[in-house]
Amino acid sequence: MAITKEEVKHVAHLARLEFSEEELETFSEQLADILNYVAKLNELDTTDIEPTYHALKITNVYREDEVKESFPTDEILGNAPERENGFFVVPKVIK
Amino acid sequence: MDFEAVIGLEVHAQLLTKSKIFCSCSTEFGAAPNSHVCPVCCGMPGTLPVLNKRVVDFAIKLALATKARVNPVSVFARKNYFYPDLPKGYQISQYELPLAEGGYIEIEVNGAKKKVGLVRIHMEEDAGKLIHDETRPVSYVDLNRTGVPLLEIVSEPDMRSPEEAVAYLKKLRSILRYLEICDGNMEEGSLRCDANISVRPKGSDKFGTKVELKNMNSFKHVQKALEYEIKRQIALILDGKEVIQETRLFDVSRGVTQSMRGKEEAHDYRYFPDPDLVPIEIDDNWIKEVAETLPELPDAKKERFIKEYNLPEYDAEIITSSRKLAEFFEACAKALPKPKLISNWIMTEVLRELNKEGKEIDETNLTPENFVELLKLLDEGVISSTVAKKIFPEVYKGANPAKIVEEKGLKQESDEAALEALCQKILEANPKEVEKYRQGKKNVIGFFVGQVMRETKGKANPKIVNKILTRLLEQ
Numbered sequence: 001m002a003i004t005k006e007e008v009k010h011v012a013h014l015a016r017l018e019f020s021e022e023e024l025e026t027f028s029e030q031l032a033d034i035l036n037y038v039a040k041l042n043e044l045d046t047t048d049i050e051p052t053y054h055a056l057k058i059t060n061v062y063r064e065d066e067v068k069e070s071f072p073t074d075e076i077l078g079n080a081p082e083r084e085n086g087f088f089v090v091p092k093v094i095k
Numbered sequence: 096m097d098f099e100a101v102i103g104l105e106v107h108a109q110l111l112t113k114s115k116i117f118c119s120c121s122t123e124f125g126a127a128p129n130s131h132v133c134p135v136c137c138g139m140p141g142t143l144p145v146l147n148k149r150v151v152d153f154a155i156k157l158a159l160a161t162k163a164r165v166n167p168v169s170v171f172a173r174k175n176y177f178y179p180d181l182p183k184g185y186q187i188s189q190y191e192l193p194l195a196e197g198g199y200i201e202i203e204v205n206g207a208k209k210k211v212g213l214v215r216i217h218m219e220e221d222a223g224k225l226i227h228d229e230t231r232p233v234s235y236v237d238l239n240r241t242g243v244p245l246l247e248i249v250s251e252p253d254m255r256s257p258e259e260a261v262a263y264l265k266k267l268r269s270i271l272r273y274l275e276i277c278d279g280n281m282e283e284g285s286l287r288c289d290a291n292i293s294v295r296p297k298g299s300d301k302f303g304t305k306v307e308l309k310n311m312n313s314f315k316h317v318q319k320a321l322e323y324e325i326k327r328q329i330a331l332i333l334d335g336k337e338v339i340q341e342t343r344l345f346d347v348s349r350g351v352t353q354s355m356r357g358k359e360e361a362h363d364y365r366y367f368p369d370p371d372l373v374p375i376e377i378d379d380n381w382i383k384e385v386a387e388t389l390p391e392l393p394d395a396k397k398e399r400f401i402k403e404y405n406l407p408e409y410d411a412e413i414i415t416s417s418r419k420l421a422e423f424f425e426a427c428a429k430a431l432p433k434p435k436l437i438s439n440w441i442m443t444e445v446l447r448e449l450n451k452e453g454k455e456i457d458e459t460n461l462t463p464e465n466f467v468e469l470l471k472l473l474d475e476g477v478i479s480s481t482v483a484k485k486i487f488p489e490v491y492k493g494a495n496p497a498k499i500v501e502e503k504g505l506k507q508e509s510d511e512a513a514l515e516a517l518c519q520k521i522l523e524a525n526p527k528e529v530e531k532y533r534q535g536k537k538n539v540i541g542f543f544v545g546q547v548m549r550e551t552k553g554k555a556n557p558k559i560v561n562k563i564l565t566r567l568l569e570q
Contacts, residue, residue, distance in 0.1 A: 014363060016177060053170045053192070053368045059376045065112050065149035068119035076132045076238070086128040087235035090179040092227060 001039060003032045097297040098332075100325045101305075102260045102290055103252035106267060107245050108277040109221065109285040110153050116220050116244035117144030117187065117372075124283060128237040136220075136242035138183035143371055146171075150244040151375060153276040154194045154218050155385040157246060160270050160392055163198025163213055165382055171218075171372040174364045179236050180223035188247075190366040192374075193217035200250075200270070201394060202262040203412075211263050212251035221245050246277075252291065252302070257321035261314050264288055265416070269393045273418045281313050288317055293338070294328045303328070304338040308352060310345045320345035324352050396421055404434035413442055420449075423456045426463035427470075436470055444487045460493030469496040479507045481553035509556040511563065514547070517555075518563045521546045532568050540564055 005024045008031060012019055019027065073086050082089040115122055118135035135142045158165045172190035194217050199210040221243040226235040248267065254260045268286055271277040279286045288311055293303035308324060311317045323345075328338050343352040391399070393415050400411040400421070415421045424441055428434045445466075449456060469490050473483040482505045490496050500506060508514060521543060522529055532539040540561070547560045 010363075014175070014365070053168075053374050054370065056373055059168075059374045061145065061373050062148035062151075063119070063145045065114050065147050066119060067114045067121045070120045070131045071133045073127070073129045073132070076129050076137055082233075084235065086130070087226070087237055088129070088179070089233050090236055092232040092234050093179055093225065 001035045003028045098294045098329050099297045101252045102254040102292045104250045105289045106248045107287040110244040112149045115242035122243045131239040156274045158195035161198035163195040165195045169194045169375040171369045172366045173369045180225050188219035189217035204258050204262050211253045214249040219245050257318045304340050307342040410438045419455045419457045430467045448491050461491045507556045508554045515563050
C-alpha cells in the first residue's frame with residue numbers, strides 16, 4: 001500500500017503538525033511500511049468473529065450519579081498561559 | 096416547477112443528571128466560570144473517565160418512549176478534532192454501536208398525522224463554552240459545561256416543511272420533558288437543534304445537495320431559518336446555479352442564513368473506540384427496570400383526555416403538551432367534574448400568566464385547590480365571570496378566592512328586585528339609546544348591560560340583567 005505525500009500532509013494537518021518536503025517523503029515511506037506490515041492481518045478470515053471493541057473482557061463499569069467537589073478554579077487554570085476573571089484566554093476563534 | 100424540502104434534524108438534549116457523564120463535577124447551570132471542573136473533564140493526562148449510570152438509564156428511557164431498538168452492546172468512541180472548548184482534543188461520543196437505533200416520533204400538521212423516523216440515539220459529552228471578546232482578538236473559555244451529558248437524537252430526512260420540522264422538535268421536547276430527562280430550554284441551550292435541508296422537484300425520489308443549518312435557538316428560529324433556506328435553494332436552482340454543500344449559520348437579526356467560512360474542509364473525525372471506557376451491555380432486565388419508570392406519554396395522555404374528559408382535540412393537545420399542566424388539569428377535573436370549564440380557563444387565563452412569566456405551572460403559586468374553588472364560585476353563580484377574571488391574577492399569586500370575594504364583597508348580585516331598580520335607573524338616564532333599541536337596534540342592549548356591570552363593579556349577574564333589560568325594553 002502506498003501513502004502519498006498529500007495524505008501525509010492531510011494527517012499532519014489534522015494533528016496540527018508541519019513537516020518539510022524531506023520529512024513528508026520519509027514519512028510517506030515509513031507510514032506505507034507500517035501499514036503494509038499491519039496489512040498482514042487482512043489475510044486472516046474474520047467472517048464469523050465479533051469485532052473487539054475493548055481489550056478487557058469486562059463490561060458495565062459505572063459510578064452512581066453523585067456530585068463531588070470539583071477542583072479550585074485557580075488550580076484548573078494553573079497551566080494556562082493567560083487567564084482573566086476565571087476564564088482561560090485563547091486567541092480568538094470565530095465559529 | 097413545484098419544489099419540496101427534505102429536512103432531517105439533529106437534536107442535542109442536555110440531560111438532567113446531577114453530575115457530569117464521566118466525572119463527579121456538578122452539572123449546575125450558571126456557576127462561576129471554571130468552578131465545576133476537575134482533572135477528568137479538563138482532560139489532564141493520566142485521568143480516566145467513569146460512566147454515570149443514570150445517563151444510560153435516561154437514554155434507555157428515551158429509546159423506549161420513541162420505540163427505538165436498544166442495542167445489546169453499546170460502545171463509546173472518540174471523535175477527534177481541535178477546538179478550544181474541547182480540552183482533550185476529542186469528544187467522547189458514540190459511533191459504530193450507538194445506544195439505540197430506529198424508532199419514530201409521531202407528529203401532526205394541519206390535521207395530517209405522520210411518523211418521523213429516527214436514525215439513532217446516542218450518548219456523548221458536551222463541550223465547554225466560548226465567549227468571544229468584542230474588542231480584543233481573544234476568546235474566553237469556560238469548561239463548566241465540558242462533560243455535561245448529552246443525548247444526540249438524529250432523525251431520518253422525513254420532514255417536508257418547516258412546520259413539520261417544528262412539530263417534530265416540539266414533540267421531541269415534550270417527550271423529553273415528560274420523561275424528566277431534559278428541561279428542553281432552547282434559549283439556555285439545554286436543547287439544541289441543527290438541520291440538514293435540501294430541496295428537490297416535487298415527486299422526485301432523489302435528494303438534492305444538502306446544507307447544514309446551525310445556530311437556531313428557538314422554535315421560531317428553526318421555522319425562519321428553514322423557510323429562508325428553502326427560498327434560497329429554490330432560487331439558486333431556478334437560476335441554473337448549484338447548491339453548495341456547506342454549513343450555514345442562522346443570523347437572527349437579519350433573518351437569513353450565512354455561509355460559515357473557514358470551516359470548509361470536510362470533517363475528518365477519525366472515530367475509534369475509546370479504550371478508556373469498557374462496552375455497555377444492556378440486557379432485558381435493565382430495559383424492563385427502566386420501562387417500569389416510564390410515565391404516560393403525551394400522545395397517550397392526549398387520547399385519554401379526549402375520551403375520559405370529552406375535551407376537544409385542540410384543548411387536549413395544548414394541555415398535554417406539558418406534563419405538569421396535564422397533571423394540574425387532572426387534579427382539578429377530579430375535584431370539579433367540569434372539564435371543559437377547567438380547560439377553557441387553563442387555555443386562556445392560566446396560560447396567559449404562564450407565558451407572560453415563562454414558567455411551568457408547578458413553578459407558580461397557583462394550586463389546583465384555589466383554582467377549583469374559583470371555578471366553583473363562578474359555576475355556582477356566586478361570582479360573575481367578570482369578577483372571576485378580575486381576581487384571577489391574585490389567585491394565581493396564591494390568594495384564596497373565597498377570601499377575596501368575602502373581603503372585597505364581590506358576590507354576584509342576583510337579587511332581581513334590586514337589579515330591576517338599577518336597570519330602570521339606567522334606562523331612564525339614557526333615553527337616546529332606549530329609542531335606538533326600540534327602532535330595532537337590538538344590540539344596544541350590550542351597552543345597557545355594560546352600564547349595569549359598571550355600576551355594580553362587575554358583580555351583577557349578567558344573565559339576569561339581560562333578562563330584566565329585555566323585559567323592560569320590550570314593554
